Amino acid sequence: MANIQQVAQKAGVSVATVSRVLNNHATVTPKTRLKVEQAINELNYEPSMLGRNLRNSESRLLLVLIPSISNPFYTEIIDGIEDTAIKNNYNILLCDTDSNPQRENIYFNLVKNKLADGIISMDPAVDMQKLIDLAEHHPIIQCSEYDENSCIPYVTIDNELAAYHAVKHLIKLGHEKIALINSDEKFLYARQRRQGYERALSEFNLPINKEWIYNTTQLEFEFGQQAMKKLLQSDEKPSAVFAVSDTLAIGALKEINSHGLLVPDDISVVGFDKISFSSMTNPTLTTVSQPMYRMGCTAASMLIDSIQGNKVESIVLNHELVIRESTMG
Amino acid sequence: MANIQQVAQKAGVSVATVSRVLNNHATVTPKTRLKVEQAINELNYEPSMLGRNLRNSESRLLLVLIPSISNPFYTEIIDGIEDTAIKNNYNILLCDTDSNPQRENIYFNLVKNKLADGIISMDPAVDMQKLIDLAEHHPIIQCSEYDENSCIPYVTIDNELAAYHAVKHLIKLGHEKIALINSDEKFLYARQRRQGYERALSEFNLPINKEWIYNTTQLEFEFGQQAMKKLLQSDEKPSAVFAVSDTLAIGALKEINSHGLLVPDDISVVGFDKISFSSMTNPTLTTVSQPMYRMGCTAASMLIDSIQGNKVESIVLNHELVIRESTMG
């Protein structure tokens, strides 16, 4: 692969001039510019980002940390991030951390080592202390998941309010025995959604029954099934279930089905995230929709802003309750 | 951020010695090594990959091209790639091409520009000519999808045989009216799977009915629904459906359901890929399982081999038919 030297030689100019042509520095005669462009074409030359980045100490690469590529929730957010990044002449690097600290470390090092300019973290299981340390010297944005105590900017929705709305919807339908399938409450969003759940119940003077609250360790379908199985064993069966993730809700749906019960006639179900599969279930799933694409765009804009040395403020976006068959008695 | 110079100065040695310590070149006195390590710690020094890569002209980054992060089929493959890459001290960069040639270009440039050492392409819609051109100077492996005429090495399964097995399974169950929901036959796997479908029918002297063959333009659920809708309108309704992707099969399932028909009693359904959702549907889906994790591992090994200058041979792995409720009359 040719380098800038060879192009310069072929064009009969200096490397500086070639560089000027490459970077559109207006101060080049059309004639020399033409010569250089010809040489570039003939040699099939492509500038090396490595040299450029080393010189400019920037990589124009953004890291996006996701716990697992298999969670469909992230799909649209990433589209938003990617579109915005490309628009600003950045590229993104998807980092599947698997919630594994060792992998996490690798990606953090990419930033420390100047191979990436900043990070958008969407991993709820991220090592917060390390992220905070990194944020001292490098631009970092949290997306969807965040830490309220750190001063790392974030973009998210109001999880408490969203959960409140979901549960209130069930109450308005006449449900009084509403179960909660929550994920691990070490995650902030899990704690917030539980608060919303409890607030809705309290507001309508419904008791909070511990037997109807189940915490899963993970978000895969199977954990939703397991949770539902347990809930169906309780002394008094709930008549509705709010799951903090569509994947869990879909698992619950499956379990309810396999017990010969009907949704929503016997039990109503509400999920969270509006993943694409949620309209393929039978019945289709009522769920809380986050503005995922916009969330991604916002996070990317914030990160790029931050890279360019600007101060950025955290943002809370609006959610929306999507009512479908699983709550349409 | 400190650089190697400052470390050398602080430790009272030369940069070469620091470099030796960093790269574990045994020829360093324990005493000096200690001094250097101390300086590294005090300065919080992290070597810059940019400098290192420029010097070594390698990035130890592998590009993985996927058409869309939302297709669950790729999840496990990527796990395999990632594990193997990390084991060999490489990192991977997930590239969501969206089957958009412009994005594709960006990623190709990363390789040309030495920011990545090689590519694993899983995008069936990739611009083959460009890929072939790139492969002349850069290590490239095709995974799952491939071009039979290029000499780019690939790892895949025998799609024709897999489809043959799936359809034969339906025939053995007594089905004679078997529909095919295929994707766009500009893709090799689509052509191969159709061949397998036709071979099975021919072998049992079943006619090939054009009305029962439907080609979708995309793989999302909705396209499976649409296809099934069309098939249910045909003069003679099929009694079984083979879809070349689980996502399509799930869409078909949904459509059959919403017509008040039962699977498998009225219509049996077979999918392809064994994505995680396929066990969450009602009924669970019979499907063809590819050894995805191993496929990913293999692709990564081949790529790394290729980067290290070795010749690599294409590999065909075995598939497996997973029989579940959707064909258990």
Next chain:
DNA sequence: CTGAAAGCGCTAACAC
């Protein structure tokens, strides 16, 4: 408007 030259951070010959 263009060229010469320094230097980004690092590694590997080559000396000593």
Next chain:
DNA sequence: GTGTTAGCGCTTTCAG
């Protein structure tokens, strides 16, 4: 064992 130095490919002063 360790230091000196050239150079990876590029951009950007500074002169002219």
